[in-house]
Amino acid sequence: MGRAFAYVILGGGVAAGYAALEFVRLRSDAAAGELCIISDENVAPYERPALSKGYLLPEGGARLPAFHTCVGANDQLLTADWYREHGIELILGTKVITADVRRKTLLTSSGETISYTTLIVATGARALKLEDFGGSGSDAENVCYLRNIKDADKLVSVMRSCPGGDAVVIGGGYIGMECAAALVANKIKVTIVFPGKHCMERLFTPKIAEFYENYYASKGITFIKRTAVSSLEISSGKVTTAILRDGRRLQADMVVVGIGARANTALFEGQLAMEKGGIKVNGQMRTSDASVYAVGDVAAFPVKLAGGDVRRLEHVDCARRTARHAVAAALGGDGDIDYLPFFYSRVFALSWRFYGDNAGEAVHFGDPDLAASPTPKFGAFWVNAGRVAGAFLEGGSAEEYAAIADAVRRGAAVKDVAELARQGLAFVAPRDGRSGAARSRSGGLCGRCGGGGGDRPTYAWHATVGVAAAVSIAAFAYWYGWKAPYVAKRDS
Numbered sequence: 001m002g003r004a005f006a007y008v009i010l011g012g013g014v015a016a017g018y019a020a021l022e023f024v025r026l027r028s029d030a031a032a033g034e035l036c037i038i039s040d041e042n043v044a045p046y047e048r049p050a051l052s053k054g055y056l057l058p059e060g061g062a063r064l065p066a067f068h069t070c071v072g073a074n075d076q077l078l079t080a081d082w083y084r085e086h087g088i089e090l091i092l093g094t095k096v097i098t099a100d101v102r103r104k105t106l107l108t109s110s111g112e113t114i115s116y117t118t119l120i121v122a123t124g125a126r127a128l129k130l131e132d133f134g135g136s137g138s139d140a141e142n143v144c145y146l147r148n149i150k151d152a153d154k155l156v157s158v159m160r161s162c163p164g165g166d167a168v169v170i171g172g173g174y175i176g177m178e179c180a181a182a183l184v185a186n187k188i189k190v191t192i193v194f195p196g197k198h199c200m201e202r203l204f205t206p207k208i209a210e211f212y213e214n215y216y217a218s219k220g221i222t223f224i225k226r227t228a229v230s231s232l233e234i235s236s237g238k239v240t241t242a243i244l245r246d247g248r249r250l251q252a253d254m255v256v257v258g259i260g261a262r263a264n265t266a267l268f269e270g271q272l273a274m275e276k277g278g279i280k281v282n283g284q285m286r287t288s289d290a291s292v293y294a295v296g297d298v299a300a301f302p303v304k305l306a307g308g309d310v311r312r313l314e315h316v317d318c319a320r321r322t323a324r325h326a327v328a329a330a331l332g333g334d335g336d337i338d339y340l341p342f343f344y345s346r347v348f349a350l351s352w353r354f355y356g357d358n359a360g361e362a363v364h365f366g367d368p369d370l371a372a373s374p375t376p377k378f379g380a381f382w383v384n385a386g387r388v389a390g391a392f393l394e395g396g397s398a399e400e401y402a403a404i405a406d407a408v409r410r411g412a413a414v415k416d417v418a419e420l421a422r423q424g425l426a427f428v429a430p431r432d433g434r435s436g437a438a439r440s441r442s443g444g445l446c447g448r449c450g451g452g453g454g455d456r457p458t459y460a461w462h463a464t465v466g467v468a469a470a471v472s473i474a475a476f477a478y479w480y481g482w483k484a485p486y487v488a489k490r491d492s
């Protein structure tokens, strides 16, 4: 049994949805046998970031079909009907279990062989489990992960089963931070445990992290840093206590694990070139096999802005843009992708964006003082070899975010970091059509004044929390420092 398609998109997540829309835009509707998407999820592609935000709201949470791709980019809502109407075959609930790149075939869990002329690999990443670090306990009824709708449904159901209870969140990265905020909204008491010095350690400076940790503390969240959960006590199938490496015991009505992700590359190991834990592609998102492209979380691609350094970025904007670029390339386009890395976050009443690379010296500006303002405006530039390489801004307006992105994109020259710190946003924020850098040192918008409270996203489920730098397993293992043996103790 088998079918053949000219184009196959393997994976049905964010990148798949954006790839399908781009295909239709560039090529119009697909003809019979032209394009299919194969996904082991049971629903059409959706905006995954919604799962840790609107999906977890205590009331009126976002539910499909409202957040199918491509609403996250304020574009069309692609329901299953949309794919049908445009001639695209959605093969859902179907896992591809082997891929043969030489023969250009995929074997599915239902025993079907699907052959392709061109393959776009969009298999994303999977959440790392306690077991990946030698631990256990993931199968406990009240231990939650968050990668797909099934996980999100479990998280919602566990949260609802213990109102007013205690949650232990393992991990201080973006999943841990987002889930902690959602748990508080659901009136659950939260303790976040991680071995690093501060939250979001791969992106935030200590000063930036201090602000967010203080803010979380003001919401009743406790941070336990520089240690790890070493074991879980399980009774009647549920975790009751998390035991820390330093011997402390935390009562737990539920546990949320956010300890990083690993790209889903297994189908192509030994067949395609790999790098940075993902499938290596060129500037056209083409892999070492000319018939195969890779996009989104699974792809490691050259970032021109970083001198062509190959990066794998687990962020939604990257998934959208690499998907569109790969489709354009597969349909005959010839430009190389020129991507400006972009991460964002919204949590509680806060909102930040980061552009570029956090390489070089961090130069802070503004005053992240909660006492002075519950929603302060502050940020940092990263200066590398005399140029702005990265920029972070909390509480900016759309214009200010655009201005910092522009400064990173053009690598604005910095002669004097002390002056940059003094000017803050004035260094880049346009007031009269020119950047602060171009206006000479004439002062201007300071880090604490001007601007509004940030542009509000169209969809509420994008509006809560955020994102950190991509976490490769190697980097994560180092970051998490999880070297202690990890065991789950069960009394039943």
Ligand SMILES: Cc1cc2nc3c(=O)[nH]c(=O)nc-3n(C[C@H](O)[C@H](O)[C@H](O)COP(=O)(O)OP(=O)(O)OC[C@H]3O[C@@H](n4cnc5c(N)ncnc54)[C@H](O)[C@@H]3O)c2cc1C
Pocket (backbone or CB within 6 Å): 010, 011, 012, 013, 014, 015, 016, 038, 039, 040, 041, 047, 048, 049, 050, 051, 052, 094, 095, 096, 097, 122, 123, 124, 125, 146, 147, 148, 175, 264, 267, 295, 296, 297, 298, 313, 314, 315, 316, 317, 319, 343, 344, 465, 466, 467
């Ligand atoms: C809870 C959560 C919140 C997030 N929030 C943000 C955010 O606020 N901002 C941000 O920038 N990024 C965020 N991200 C990251 C962002 O969602 C990812 O970068 C994005 O989803 C990557 O898209 P993708 O298509 O590459 O992978 P995915 O969206 O993960 O899709 C991969 C798809 O492939 C399928 N698949 C995998 N293997 C197979 C197989 N063998 N056979 C069939 N199907 C297969 C999967 O089931 C899935 O459908 C978040 C991620 C999560 C999990």
